[in-house]
Structure formats: C-alpha cells, structure tokens
Amino acid sequence: MLLLKRANELLEQGKLREAEFMFKAVLKENNKIGPALFGLGRICMRLEDYDSAIYYLKRACEHLPKMLDPLFALADAFMAVGSSVDAKTVLEYTLSVAKHNAQAHYKLGLFYLDHGFIENAERTFEAGLACPPSAVTAFMLHELSQISATNKLEAHIEKLHTLLTEYDNKRLKIVVYYSLARCNHRLQDHTQAFDYFRLANELQLSLCEFKTADMRSFFDELKEQCSEAFFSQPNDKVKATFTPTFIVGLPRTGSTLLEQMLVQHSNIGSMGESTVISDKIVPYLQMRNEAPFPQCLHTLNTSMLDHCRSLYVDEIKKHRVGEEVVINKLPANFQNIGLIQKIFPDARIIHLTRSFNANAWSVYSNHFAENEPYFCSLTEYKQYADFQEEMMAHFKRYLPRNIYTLSYEDLLDETPKELNKLLNFLYQKFEPECLEFYKSKRPVSTLSKAQVRRPLDQGPRSNWHVYEKEMMAMLDAEQTNLTTP
Structure with a gap:
C-alpha cells in the first residue's frame, strides 16, 4: 500500500489536498480501507468540515475495530458540532472495549470534568491509575490533585514520585511537579508546595524560546x-x-x-x-x-x-x-x-x-x-x-x-x-x-473548569497570601538578575 503510505506522509507534512487526493484514490479501489477513511476524517477535522469528518470517522471506526484513535477523533468531531451526548456515547463505548487503556480513561474522565460531572471524572481517573503506567498517567494525576478528597492526596504523591523516577521527559516532569505542588498546597505543606511550583516553572521557563522583553x-x-x-x-x-x-x-x-x-x-x-x-x-x-x-x-x-x-x-x-x-x-x-x-x-x-x-x-x-x-x-x-x-x-x-x-x-x-x-x-x-x-x-x-462548578467563594483572592514572602523574594531576585549587567 505505497499510495496509502504516501498519503499519510503528505498529511503529516500538512499537504492536505494532495493527501486527500491519494486517500480517495485508495478508496476508489476498495471503499472499506479503514486507514484511508481515517485519513480523510483527519483531513476534514483539520479543515473544520466537521459533518464530513463525522461521516468518514464513523466508517473508519467500523473498519478499524481494534484502533482507539479513530474513536477519539470521532468524539472530538461530535464535540466540535456541539453534540456532547454523541461524544459521551463514543467515549464510554471506547472505555468499554479498552478497559486497560489509560488513554481511554483519561479521555472519558476529561469529558466528565469539562461537563461538570466531577464525581464521575474522579472515579474514571482513579480507575485509569490501575492501568499500566504511561505518559497520560501524569495528566490523570494532575486532574486528581485538584479534585480528589484530601485523604487521597498522599497516595497520589507517592504515585507522582514514582513517575519522576520512571520518566525523563521534561514536559511530563513539569506536569508532575505542578501536581505535587497542588497536592502539597491542599495538604497545607506550603513550603514543600512552593518548592515544587518553583521547580515546575523553572523547568518550563528553560523550554521557552524568547523573553517577554x-x-x-x-x-x-x-x-x-x-x-x-x-x-x-x-x-x-x-x-x-x-x-x-x-x-x-x-x-x-x-x-x-x-x-x-x-x-x-x-x-x-x-x-x-x-x-x-x-x-x-x-x-x-x-x-x-x-x-x-x-x-x-x-x-x-x-x-x-x-x-x-x-x-x-x-x-x-x-x-x-x-x-x-x-x-x-x-x-x-x-x-x-x-x-x-x-x-x-x-x-x-x-x-x-x-x-x-x-x-x-x-x-x-x-x-x-x-x-x-x-x-x-x-x-x-x-x-x-x-x-x-x-x-x-x-x-x-x-x-x-x-x-x-x-x-x-x-x-x-x-x-x-x-x-x-x-x-x-x-x-x-x-x-x-x-x-x-x-x-x-x-x-x-x-483551567477554571472545576472552579466554575461551585458557587462563588473568596479563596482565589487570598490563596497567594501564604506564599507572599516567597513571591516577594523571588520577584526581587529575578528583577535584580534582569537589571544586573
């Protein structure tokens, strides 16, 4: 299937029209080739032609029954047209056929969280932690660090420390550091929390390619x-x-x-x-x-x-x-x-x-x-x-x-x-x-998706107070570094 391989290469290069032509040429010979249908669905998503994307992705899912990516893409397409019910159906089906896949748990948990079903989201993320660890495990823990009950945070901290030793990817480490900071903040260990916030920000700043100035x-x-x-x-x-x-x-x-x-x-x-x-x-x-x-x-x-x-x-x-x-x-x-x-x-x-x-x-x-x-x-x-x-x-x-x-x-x-x-x-x-x-x-x-599911409170106005000393010291030190020749 050289034509299919070339079509996927063109898609990765952003040459959508050329890729579309080749995918359709593949389907002209056999209209049940799942990867070609998936390719056309991805192109339609990139072009924001969501109705066509749904058509192709549905067919791709039929002919690629063991692949999860077409299902995730179909859920995204339904969300793009405002059909949350259909997106939920697809994601819940995906999890039912991939119960040991952390990504399936994360996608469904995030859907629940975005729609205000906090308890459902928490249960889904927690079930996902039982799956074989992967990069997405860090992201599930990041969400749980904000919505779990405080009596579960110590267990999350233990899992996060394990991830730090298992993964050397800087982007994942940033997520883990933020999660550790959030857990310690909620446990009122503000010294430890600030240290992790600092580590997260310093590591992310090292990846930036420009300065605000x-x-x-x-x-x-x-x-x-x-x-x-x-x-x-x-x-x-x-x-x-x-x-x-x-x-x-x-x-x-x-x-x-x-x-x-x-x-x-x-x-x-x-x-x-x-x-x-x-x-x-x-x-x-x-x-x-x-x-x-x-x-x-x-x-x-x-x-x-x-x-x-x-x-x-x-x-x-x-x-x-x-x-x-x-x-x-x-x-x-x-x-x-x-x-x-x-x-x-x-x-x-x-x-x-x-x-x-x-x-x-x-x-x-x-x-x-x-x-x-x-x-x-x-x-x-x-x-x-x-x-x-x-x-x-x-x-x-x-x-x-x-x-x-x-x-x-x-x-x-x-x-x-x-x-x-x-x-x-x-x-x-x-x-x-x-x-x-x-x-x-x-x-x-x-980032405020969980906050807006609760009545107004004054917490956001005063959260920074416990870090005021560290904040002022950091601002003074960084300002000195900026102005020192």
Whole structure:
C-alpha cells in the first residue's frame, strides 16, 4: 500500500489536498480501507468540515475495530458540532472495549470534568491509575490533585514520585511537579508546595524560546499603527446582526467565570476562546497587504473588512452560536482591539482586571501547556502585565464607549450589581439565571473548569497570601538578575 503510505506522509507534512487526493484514490479501489477513511476524517477535522469528518470517522471506526484513535477523533468531531451526548456515547463505548487503556480513561474522565460531572471524572481517573503506567498517567494525576478528597492526596504523591523516577521527559516532569505542588498546597505543606511550583516553572521557563522583553517592539509598533489617525478614519457603515463581544485582559482574571455567568442569559452565547482573528483574519490581511501584523493594518479597505467579517461570521456558524450576543473570551485579543473595531465598529469590549499579586500567583501556580515565559516566571509576567496595561490605556483613549472595565474583585463582592451594569453595556436586561452559573453542565475546558462548578467563594483572592514572602523574594531576585549587567 505505497499510495496509502504516501498519503499519510503528505498529511503529516500538512499537504492536505494532495493527501486527500491519494486517500480517495485508495478508496476508489476498495471503499472499506479503514486507514484511508481515517485519513480523510483527519483531513476534514483539520479543515473544520466537521459533518464530513463525522461521516468518514464513523466508517473508519467500523473498519478499524481494534484502533482507539479513530474513536477519539470521532468524539472530538461530535464535540466540535456541539453534540456532547454523541461524544459521551463514543467515549464510554471506547472505555468499554479498552478497559486497560489509560488513554481511554483519561479521555472519558476529561469529558466528565469539562461537563461538570466531577464525581464521575474522579472515579474514571482513579480507575485509569490501575492501568499500566504511561505518559497520560501524569495528566490523570494532575486532574486528581485538584479534585480528589484530601485523604487521597498522599497516595497520589507517592504515585507522582514514582513517575519522576520512571520518566525523563521534561514536559511530563513539569506536569508532575505542578501536581505535587497542588497536592502539597491542599495538604497545607506550603513550603514543600512552593518548592515544587518553583521547580515546575523553572523547568518550563528553560523550554521557552524568547523573553517577554522581546515583545516590546511589537507593542510599540501596535500603538504606532493603531494611532489617532487610524481611529479617526471613517468606519464602514455596517451593523452586525449580532453584538460581537470580546472578553479581554490577562490570563486568570476570571474570564471563564464571567463567561459562564453571561451564557446563562437567554440572549447570550459564546464561541469560547476562539483564535479566528489570529489564525484566519490576520493571515488574510498579511497576505493581502504583504506585511506582517500589525503593519498589515496600515491599509484596510472595505473589501478586506467585508472578507474579515465573513471569516468571523463563518466561525460563529461553525460553533453553532445563534444568540443575539456572541462572546469571544480569548484574553489575548486585547492585542486585536484596533482591528476588531474596524471590522465591527459596534463591538463590545469587556476588559477584566484583577489585583496583580493574586493574579500573578494564579498564573504561576497553574500549568499552561504553552511554553511562554510570562506563564512561568513572576518577573516575566510582570513585564507582560505592564505591556497589557499600556495597550489597554492606549485603546481606551480612543474607544472609551466601546470598552467596559470590570474588576474580578468587584464581580465577587457585588455580583448582581456588577452583572446588571455589564448587561446594560451589552444592551440586555438582567436575568437571575446568571447567578446560578455553577449549575450549568455546559462544557468548559479552561483551567477554571472545576472552579466554575461551585458557587462563588473568596479563596482565589487570598490563596497567594501564604506564599507572599516567597513571591516577594523571588520577584526581587529575578528583577535584580534582569537589571544586573
């Protein structure tokens, strides 16, 4: 099957059209070749043609009954079209035929966790620990370190120490260190917890390929492009059929909590942390203007902006969001506010803020998959926070009516009042269901997925206090290293 082998090679190289042609050539000879059907399903997933992906992946599962990857892919396709029930059916079936496979336990446990079935998730992860150890064992323990009862944490710590001796992969060690830190934090051994948080962050920082200071020129260029002249140019006279709404700010400032509150409203939907602007709209403008971002913003004519709107609306349709207000909660969209305002002049921007120390600790003590320096260094994060504050001040100067600032602390202290004010900004009336956000089984896949299943509490405001001495010492030492020639 040389043709099939070549098709898979092309798929791995990202040459989707060529791979598609070859997979279809294989199927023309025999339409029951499972690997070819799986290949076409993977291509459709990459192209975000989820209905076609479901068709091919279903057939692949039929003809590859002993393979789990097509089943996992089919579950992902069902999730992409909002069919959680079908995804659950597939994952539960997968576990029933692969009871000794840790990956099957992890995938189903993560589904339960994302949908708020915490007890089901815990049971599934714990059953997965009985499977032969593999890389995914570390990830199951990472989830359990946050949701297990405290009387089970010592056993998790023992398993995590075993993993440290068995695996030398740096990425896995990072996950294990974060898990050990979380277990010790919950057992109130804060000295040991901080040591593990430090090990996790230092190891991840060593994998980063740039420094936050390297972004200085980007933000300077962004301010130069999105200048007074940029905003004084007449906007296209367009009125969207929905209210484009963007929750922006620093990570771990409460965007998932706020989104979960807002989507309980009958007129508000969300496309989650959609990267459509950076992944599709910006590349289009870079191609059209033959310039990188943000220089490609120099020329934005009506035809370009119309195409950008179409790309964004297509993304909303893929997420099957039909409500009057459509949220995009990607925090890093603060960089795109100038572009957003040109595409949607009436866009609503919600800027979330949070006390720096509490926010910085929340970032430092959580595992972000991306190896970016501001996720794993307090000093690097302070630099990033300063850049973000600078950019928001710049945009607020020109768009004071489009940007609403809300602090995480105010949201916790006076939830009904703050929600009512915010809903007025979104042209909506308050609905009491917004206060019962924790009862929702809507899928949440961010780091806050377990937190938003509980009523509000003040813990996130004060967790950093027990580490204040260590945090301040680390900030002082890292700052000294940055400024020492």
